[in-house]
Amino acid sequence: MRVAERMRTDVAVLRPEDSLARAEHLMRRHAVRALAVVRKSRLVGLLRHTDLATAFPSAATTLTRGEIGFRLDRLPVSRVLTREIIAVGPGTPLVEAARLMRARKLGALPVVRGEELLGLVTEADLLAALEELLGG
Amino acid sequence: MMIKTLLRGPAVTVEARAPLEAARDLMSRRGVAHVPVVEGAALVGLLRECDALEAGPSSLPELERYDWREGLAGLRVDQVMDRQPLVLAPDTPVTAAARLARARGVDGFPVVEGGEVLGVVTTADLTAVLVGLLEHRQPPALGNVLAAVSLGASARDVVAEALGLASVGDARLTLLHVLPSLRRFEGVAGVARRIAVLRRSMARDALESMAADGGGVRVACAVAEGDVLTEVVRAAVDRDADLVVMGGTGGHRVRGLLSGSLAEAVARRAPCPVLAVPSAGERRRHARR
Numbered sequence: 001m002r003v004a005e006r007m008r009t010d011v012a013v014l015r016p017e018d019s020l021a022r023a024e025h026l027m028r029r030h031a032v033r034a035l036a037v038v039r040k041s042r043l044v045g046l047l048r049h050t051d052l053a054t055a056f057p058s059a060a061t062t063l064t065r066g067e068i069g070f071r072l073d074r075l076p077v078s079r080v081l082t083r084e085i086i087a088v089g090p091g092t093p094l095v096e097a098a099r100l101m102r103a104r105k106l107g108a109l110p111v112v113r114g115e116e117l118l119g120l121v122t123e124a125d126l127l128a129a130l131e132e133l134l135g136g
Numbered sequence: 137m138m139i140k141t142l143l144r145g146p147a148v149t150v151e152a153r154a155p156l157e158a159a160r161d162l163m164s165r166r167g168v169a170h171v172p173v174v175e176g177a178a179l180v181g182l183l184r185e186c187d188a189l190e191a192g193p194s195s196l197p198e199l200e201r202y203d204w205r206e207g208l209a210g211l212r213v214d215q216v217m218d219r220q221p222l223v224l225a226p227d228t229p230v231t232a233a234a235r236l237a238r239a240r241g242v243d244g245f246p247v248v249e250g251g252e253v254l255g256v257v258t259t260a261d262l263t264a265v266l267v268g269l270l271e272h273r274q275p276p277a278l279g280n281v282l283a284a285v286s287l288g289a290s291a292r293d294v295v296a297e298a299l300g301l302a303s304v305g306d307a308r309l310t311l312l313h314v315l316p317s318l319r320r321f322e323g324v325a326g327v328a329r330r331i332a333v334l335r336r337s338m339a340r341d342a343l344e345s346m347a348a349d350g351g352g353v354r355v356a357c358a359v360a361e362g363d364v365l366t367e368v369v370r371a372a373v374d375r376d377a378d379l380v381v382m383g384g385t386g387g388h389r390v391r392g393l394l395s396g397s398l399a400e401a402v403a404r405r406a407p408c409p410v411l412a413v414p415s416a417g418e419r420r421r422h423a424r425r
Binding site: 001031033049050053054055056057058059060061062063071075079080093094095098099101102105107123124126127128129130131133134135 | 137169185186187189190191192193194195196198199200202203204205206207208210211215216229230231234235237238241243259260262263264265266267269270271273
C-alpha cells in the first residue's frame with residue numbers, strides 16, 4: 001500500500017501571507033490538523049494545529065473578541081510556520097508515512113514530487129486504511 | 137481486536153480543580169496529549185494538549201503582551217477541558233473507534249468501565265495498530281540483493297530467483313561473478329594482462345545478457361577476481377547487501393573447510409542472510425525421493 005493510493009488531493013493549501021484566521025477556518029472546514037503551506041505550488045512548510053493553538057491569545061487575554069479577530073485577520077501564517085520541511089514521495093509505502101507521522105506527531109504529511117506538492121496524507125486517511133485492513 | 141488491548145498501565149488522570157500549569161507539566165513529563173479529568177474517581181472531562189496550548193500564553197509577543205498574568209497563573213483544568221468527551225467502553229472494537237475518530241474529528245477517547253477510568257485511547261494508538269498490520273503484510277523492504285553467479289549451468293536459476301526476490305522486495309540487484317586469480321601467468325606480463333582483460337569482459341557480457349530480461353528491476357553487474365568466498369563476502373559488506381543469493385551446493389572446494397558448500401561458508405561470514413538456490417539436478421533428485 002503506497003502513499004499515492006491514500007493521499008487526498010482535494011484539500012486546501014495555505015500561502016505564507018494567508019492570515020491565521022483563515023488557516024484556522026480551513027483546518028476546521030477540512031477537519032485536518034495540519035495544512036501545507038505553498039508558494040507557487042512549491043512546498044515551503046507545514047502549519048500544524050498546535051502551531052496555531054500556541055500562537056492564539058491565551059484564555060487570560062485582556063483583548064476583546066473583536067480585537068482578537070482583528071489581529072488574527074492580519075497576522076500571516078509565515079509568522080508561526082514550521083520551516084522544517086517533512087514530506088514523502090508518492091511511492092513511499094504507507095507504513096513509512098504512518099511511522100513518520102507518529103514519530104513527529106504530525107496530523108498530516110505533505111506528499112511531493114521534487115518540490116511540487118501533490119497532496120496530503122492525514123491521520124484520518126490512516127484511520128480509513130486501518131478500518132479497511134480490519135475489515136470494517 | 138478491542139481497544140482495551142491498547143491501554144497501558146494505570147490511567148494518568150488529573151483533578152478538575154488542579155492548576156492548568158501543573159496539568160501541562162504532567163502531560164509533557166508523561167509524553168501524553170490527553171488526560172482524563174476526574175473529581176474523586178468520576179470522569180468529568182478530558183484535557184487535550186491543543187486546548188491547553190491554546191489557553192496558555194501566545195507565542196507571538198504582540199498578543200502575549202495583552203495577557204493578564206495573574207489570570208494565566210490562576211487557570212484551572214476545568215476551565216479548559218472538554219466537558220463532554222466521547223467516552224468508549226473497553227470492549228469497543230478498534231474499527232469502531234477508528235470510524236468514530238474519523239467521523240467526529242476526535243483524537244482521543246477516555247476509556248471507562250463501571251465508572252472507573254481505565255485510560256485514554258488516541259488516534260496515535262490506532263495508527264500504531266495500522267503500522268503493525270502493514271508491517272505484518274509487507275515486511276521491511278529488501279534494499280540490496282547480491283547474487284553470486286558462477287556462469288555454470290545453475291547460473292540462470294540463481295539469477296531468476298534473485299530477480300524474483302528483488303522485484304517483490306523492490307530492491308536493487310547486483311550480479312557478481314568472481315574469477316579465479318591468474319597466478320600461473322604471472323611471469324608473462326603481457327599475456328596475463330590480455331587474458332585478464334578478455335575474461336573480465338566475457339564474464340561481464342555473460343552477466344549482462346542474464347540481466348537483460350530483468351523486468352524493471354535495477355540490476356548492476358560486477359566482476360571480481362580472487363578467492364570466491366572472500367570476494368562474495370567483501371561484496372556483501374561493500375554493497376550493504378540485505379540478502380545474498382547463490383548456487384546451493386555445486387562442486388566448489390573451499391579452502392579451510394572440510395565439508396559443506398560455498399553457500400554455507402558465505403552464510404557463516406556474510407553480514408546478511410544467504411539464500412542457496414538448488415540446481416536443476418538437485419531439484420530432480422529431491423523430486424524422485
